[in-house]
Every structure is written in structure tokens, then in C-alpha cells.
Amino acid sequence: xxxxxxxxxxxxxxxxxxxxxxxxxxxxxxxxxxxxxxxxxxxxxxxxxxxxxxxxxxxxxxxxxxxxxxxxxxxxxxxxxxxxxxxxxxxxxxxxxxxxxxxxxxxxxxxxxxxxxxxxxxxxxxxxxxxxxxxxxxxxxxxxxxxxxxxxxxxxxxxxxxxxxxxxxxxxxxxxxxxxxxxxxxxxxxxxxxxxxxxxxxxx
Amino acid sequence: xxxxxxxxxxxxxxxxxxxxxxxxxxxxxxxxxxxxxxxxxxxxxxxxxxxxxxxxxxxxxxxxxxxxxxxxxxxxxxxxxxxxxxxxxxxxxxxxxxxxxxxxxxxxxxxxxxxxxxxxxxxxxxxxxxxxxxxxxxxxxxxxxxxxxxxxxxxxxxxxxxxxxxxxxxxxxxxxxxxxxxxxxxxxxxxxxxxxxxxxxxxxxxxxxxxxxxxxxxxxxxxxxxxxxxxxxxxxxxxxxxxxxxxxxxxxxxxxxxxxxxxxxxxxxxxxxxxxxxxxxxxxxxxxxxxxxxxxxxxxxxxxxxxxxxxxxxxxxxxxxxxxxxxxxxxxxxxxxxxxxxxxxxxxxxxxxxxxxxxxxxxxxxxxxxxxxxxxxxxxxxxxxxxxxxxxxxxxxxxxxxxxxxxxxxxxxxxxxxxxxx
Numbered sequence: 067x068x069x070x071x072x073x074x075x076x077x078x079x080x081x082x083x084x085x086x087x088x089x090x091x092x093x094x095x096x097x098x099x100x101x102x103x104x105x106x107x108x109x110x111x112x113x114x115x116x117x118x119x120x121x122x123x124x125x126x127x128x129x130x131x132x133x134x135x136x137x138x139x140x141x142x143x144x145x146x147x148x149x150x151x152x153x154x155x156x157x158x159x160x161x162x163x164x165x166x167x168x169x170x171x172x173x174x175x176x177x178x179x180x181x182x183x184x185x186x187x188x189x190x191x192x193x194x195x196x197x198x199x200x201x202x203x204x205x206x207x208x209x210x211x212x213x214x215x216x217x218x219x220x221x222x223x224x225x226x227x228x229x230x231x232x233x234x235x236x237x238x239x240x241x242x243x244x245x246x247x248x249x250x251x252x253x254x255x256x257x258x259x260x261x262x263x264x265x266x267x268x269x270x
Numbered sequence: 271x272x273x274x275x276x277x278x279x280x281x282x283x284x285x286x287x288x289x290x291x292x293x294x295x296x297x298x299x300x301x302x303x304x305x306x307x308x309x310x311x312x313x314x315x316x317x318x319x320x321x322x323x324x325x326x327x328x329x330x331x332x333x334x335x336x337x338x339x340x341x342x343x344x345x346x347x348x349x350x351x352x353x354x355x356x357x358x359x360x361x362x363x364x365x366x367x368x369x370x371x372x373x374x375x376x377x378x379x380x381x382x383x384x385x386x387x388x389x390x391x392x393x394x395x396x397x398x399x400x401x402x403x404x405x406x407x408x409x410x411x412x413x414x415x416x417x418x419x420x421x422x423x424x425x426x427x428x429x430x431x432x433x434x435x436x437x438x439x440x441x442x443x444x445x446x447x448x449x450x451x452x453x454x455x456x457x458x459x460x461x462x463x464x465x466x467x468x469x470x471x472x473x474x475x476x477x478x479x480x481x482x483x484x485x486x487x488x489x490x491x492x493x494x495x496x497x498x499x500x501x502x503x504x505x506x507x508x509x510x511x512x513x514x515x516x517x518x519x520x521x522x523x524x525x526x527x528x529x530x531x532x533x534x535x536x537x538x539x540x541x542x543x544x545x546x547x548x549x550x551x552x553x554x555x556x557x558x559x560x561x562x563x564x565x566x567x568x569x570x571x572x573x574x575x576x577x578x579x580x581x582x583x584x585x586x587x588x589x590x591x592x593x594x595x596x597x598x599x600x601x602x603x604x605x606x607x608x609x610x611x612x613x614x615x616x617x618x619x620x621x622x623x624x625x626x627x628x629x630x631x632x633x634x635x636x637x638x639x640x641x642x643x644x645x646x647x648x649x650x651x652x653x654x655x656x657x658x659x660x661x662x663x664x665x666x667x668x669x670x671x672x673x674x675x676x677x678x679x680x681x682x683x684x685x686x687x688x689x690x691x692x
Contacts, residue, residue: 107291140630224284
């Protein structure tokens with residue numbers, strides 16, 4: 067007679083909460099794979115917002131996971147409800163990805179504070195046209211045309227939700243410079259969007 | 271359709287990006303595993319490389335040392351052979367015939383004797399002076415001997431030579447008391463001369479031949495009131511009296527900290543509401559690694575020297591911490607002993623106290639970095655301690671270079687080394 071198969075409770079709960087636990091406690095390979103597969107797209111998207119080169123992006127994605135797996139035991143969620151752990155984990159690993167991306171750009175000496183001469187005429191709001199709704203790929207292309215510093219500040223402020231004070235500390239620039247670059251980034255995006263719309267109109 | 275007047279395009283872009291996620295690419299996990307194992311291999315190789323480089327430096331220096339020793343020995347043997355040749359020649363020519371010494375002949379003796387003399391002068395002739403004093407036939411002071419040569423009239427006391435030299439009283443008296451002019455035979459048959467032993471290291475002046483310095487060092491590192499101890503050993507090759515080049519390997523523990531930036535704040539913490547009143551004070555890091563320097567040392571006199579160079583710093587381990595400060599409200603009551611109930615009511619109130627805590631930061635940017643290092647500067651003062659050992663105190667300062675300087679962390683550091691040189 068074959069023995070009954072005993073299934074332990076924590077053996078098969080294939081969700082992110084289980085994977086974080088298993089990875090932190092036992093460095094479990096299956097847990098790592100689950101985390102990797104689940105968060106790969108998100109991390110790839112975060113890094114793509116900062117880094118244009120596709121090869122650099124892939125390397126940074128992998129660097130992010132290596133760092134995250136190494137430090138996963140430090141991810142603290144004792145006071146957080148299980149339902150919110152996933153959200154916090156996304157935030158935690160997203161910051162590692164953003165941090166690595168900025169370090170990468172900094173190491174390549176690409177964070178130069180350069181005046182790109184945005185004229186006053188461009189300081190007008192450009193509203194979203196519902197007809198020509200943008201796809202994310204188009205947005206990433208527009209974002210890719212911004213200078214590195216502007217792109218980083220736009221991402222940190224508008225997407226990640228950092229304050230100008232935090233951005234200034236991170237990039238070692240005055241707060242006023244962070245504000246200026248954000249304004250320039252927005253104006254450049256508006257300009258680029260308008261140009262894109264004009265091209266679409268001509269084509270149609 | 272009119273454009274949406276409520277939404278600027280930049281807001282739309284930000285919203286789109288916030289919710290954006292790319293699809294999983296097939297094979298990405300397998301590529302990640304390859305990347306991970308390659309990275310581990312690289313890290314292991316770097317550790318091996320660092321060790322191998324240190325071993326190679328030691329090996330090369332040891333070889334130099336051995337070759338240097340051989341050269342010294344060869345020089346000594348050559349000198350001794352020359353000395354024996356001269357003695358043999360003297361035996362054959364003059365002493366066998368038992369004739370009085372012709373000092374002209376000796377003075378104009380062929381090249382080997384002059385080599386010997388030069389050699390003796392160079393070595394300040396400690397052996398010969400000892401031999402002469404022990405032989406009891408001559409009592410010439412060392413200074414005279416080294417200044418002149420063994421064929422001088424002061425030794426042979428020959429009037430025919432025409433060479434006369436003012437001698438110290440003691441030697442004159444000694445020679446006079448013997449009342450016999452010593453012949454080269456006397457010298458050559460003297461036990462000390464014939465049984466001349468190889469020169470020992472003590473017979474050779476260290477200042478001329480000591481090319482290598484070994485030293486053990488203890489190096490307390492002072493940084494922001496923290497003191498960490500490190501240490502290792504160093505080896506130096508003296509290019510000349512003034513300049514030497516050195517290397518070595520030392521264990522180093524370095525602490526540093528910096529102001530926090532937005533990226534440092536943990537995600538779960540930043541999403542908390544303001545009720546906890548908790549703030550990130552600073553980020554500190556603790557690095558442990560091996561420092562392999564190449565230094566140029568310049569002596570500034572007998573005791574002072576300055577050192578400048580670069581070093582490769584291999585970070586073996588990094589621990590990074592977030593240091594938080596939490597302001598908590600504590601209800602404080604005034605002391606009831608000397609106050610009335612009303613006073614107590616007035617004096618009691620809410621006091622703010624700060625509570626400090628530390629959490630591990632997941633980021634370890636220095637660990638595994640390949641091209642890290644320091645510029646090194648130091649000034650040393652040597653204290654004679656034992657006959658064969660010098661104790662030196664060497665204040666130093668290190669400035670980070672390479673990827674150490676990429677980060678915001680202030681890794682400038684200094685301290686003082688205590689070096690025992692052999």
C-alpha cells in the first residue's frame with residue numbers, strides 16, 4: 067500500500083507572499099523563479115523609463131533581481147497586511163531598479179546639467195487629444211528624446227512620486243534646479259507630442 | 271472631438287507609465303540564471319585574482335631578494351679570493367726568499383691589491399683591522415688603515431720606501447717595542463689572516479647593502495569618531511638612499527555615512543502616513559576588504575619620510591544601514607515632591623523624545639566592484655627600537671578613486687600606522 071501524500075500548508079501556495087517568505091528563509095529556487103516571472107515585466111518597464119539602450123536594460127533587470135534576492139530578507143512587512151504586501155514589494159523592488167538605473171547613467175557620466183533652451187513660447191499646456199490616444203510605446207519614444215536628467219526628474223517626480231527635496235538630494239542638485247528641469251521636461255514632452263500629432267494629421 | 275481640457279498631456283503620460291508593465295519574455299529566467307552564475311564566477315575570479323596578484327608581488331619581491339643576496343655573497347667570495355691571491359703572491363715572491371721587504375714593490379703592487387684595498391676601504395675594513403690588532407705584531411688603528419692601505423710605510427716602517435706617515439702614538443710604540451720590522455710573511459702567516467672566514471652579514475655595513483625592508487603594520491582608521499583596526503604587512507625595495515618603492519597587503523575595515531536621498535527610503539516606510547513622525551537620518555556603510563598599495567617613499571633625513579601612491583581596494587563585504595530617528599510623544603509629569611497639585615498640573619505636559627533605530631539597507635553598491643581604490647598619502651617618523659628593527663609612526667590619509675568615488679558616500683579616511691620594520 068502506498069503511503070498517503072502529506073502536503074504541508076506552506077509547500078504549495080504559489081503566490082507572491084509565499085515566494086517572498088520562501089526566498090527570504092530558504093533561498094528557494096522555485097520561489098525566486100516565481101518572483102522573477104511575476105515581476106519581470108514590471109521591472110523591465112521601470113528600467114525602460116530611465117535607460118534607452120535595450121541591452122543595458124536587460125542587464126539592469128537582472129542586476130535588480132540579483133540585488134533583490136540577496137537582500138530580500140531585509141524586506142520588512144511585519145506590520146503590513148498580507149493583502150498589501152504585494153504592493154509594498156513592488157515598491158521596494160521598483161526602487162532598487164530605479165536606483166540601479168540612475169547609478170548606471172551616473173557611471174556613464176551622462177547626468178550633465180545642460181541648458182536645452184526651452185523658449186517661453188513652449189510654456190503652454192497641450193491637452194490630450196482623445197482621437198490620437200498614445201500607446202505606451204509612443205510615450206516611451208517621446209520620453210527617450212528627453213535629456214537624461216530631465217527624463218530622470220520627470221520619472222522620479224511624476225511617476226515615482228518623489229518630492230523635489232528628495233530628488234535634489236539624490237541627484238545632488240538644488241531643489242530649484244529640480245523644479246526647472248521638471249518644467250523643461252514637461253514642455254519638451256508637450257512640444258514632442260504636438261509634433262507627433264502634426265505628423266499624424268499630415269499622414270491622415 | 272475636442273481635446274480633454276482637464277488633462278495635460280504630461281499627466282496622461284505619467285498615468286500611462288504608472289500602470290505600465292511589459293510582458294514576460296520567454297527564456298528570460300534561463301538567461302537570468304546564466305547571468306547570475308557568470309556574475310558569481312566573476313566575483314570568485316576577482317577574489318582569486320586579488321590573491322594571485324598579491325602572491326605574485328610577493329614572489330617577484332622574494333626573487334629579487336634572493337638574487338640580491340646571491341650577488342652580495344658572490345661579491346664577498348670574490349673579495350676573499352682576491353685577498354688570498356695577494357697573500358699567496360706575497361708568500362711566493364718576498365717571504366720565501368726571506369728578504370727585507372721592498373716597499374716600493376708593494377706600493378706598486380699589481381691591480382688585485384688595489385682591488386682589495388678598494389674593497390677594504392669600501393667595507394671600512396672591519397675584519398682586517400681586527401686581524402691586525404689580534405696579530406699583536408701591528409697595532410694600527412682602524413681609521414688609519416682604512417684611510418691608507420696595507421702597503422703603506424706605517425705598516426712596514428721601511429725607511430727606504432720614502433713613505434712616511436704620521437702615526438698614532440700607540441701604533442708607533444707597539445711597533446717600536448717589537449723592535450723588528452714585520453715582513454709580509456709575518457702578516458701572511460698570522461693565524462687570523464690565513465684562516466680568514468667568510469664575511470658574515472654583521473661585517474658588512476647595512477646602510478650600503480640593505481635593499482629590502484619588511485614591515486608589519488597596525489593601522490587604526492579614524493572616521494567620524496569611529497576607530498576601526500586594520501593591519502597587514504609591507505615590503506619595500508630601496509632604489510637608493512632617498513627613494514624606495516613598496517607594496518604589500520593589508521586588511522581594512524572602513525565605516526562611512528552620508529545624508530539620505532529619496533531612493534534610500536524603504537518603500538514600506540515611505541508609504542506610511544505622517545503619524546509616526548519617523549525620519550531617515552543617514553545611511554551608513556561598513557566596508558571590509560583587502561588593500562593592496564603601490565607606494566613611492568622618499569626619505570627626508572634619517573628619521574622622516576613621506577609616502578605617496580595608489581592602492582587597489584577589494585571589497586569583500588559591505589553592510590549598509592538606514593539610521594532612523596523617530597519622534598515620540600511622552601507625557602511627562604513634574605516631580606510631586608515640592609509642588610502643589612496645581613503646579614503639577616501646570617508643569618506636566620507632553621514631551622517629545624527621539625528614538626533611534628537602525629535597519630539593514632538592501633543596497634550594497636561597493637561589493638564586487640572591480641576597479642576601486644585610494645590615493646594614499648602619509649608622513650612617517652622612524653624611532654630606533656631594537657638593533658634590527660625600527661618602529662615608525664605614520665599618519666596617513668586616503669582619498670577614494672574609481673568606483674569608490676562614484677557613490678555619494680564620503681570614503682575619505684585617515685589614521686596613523688604603527689610600523690615595525692625589519
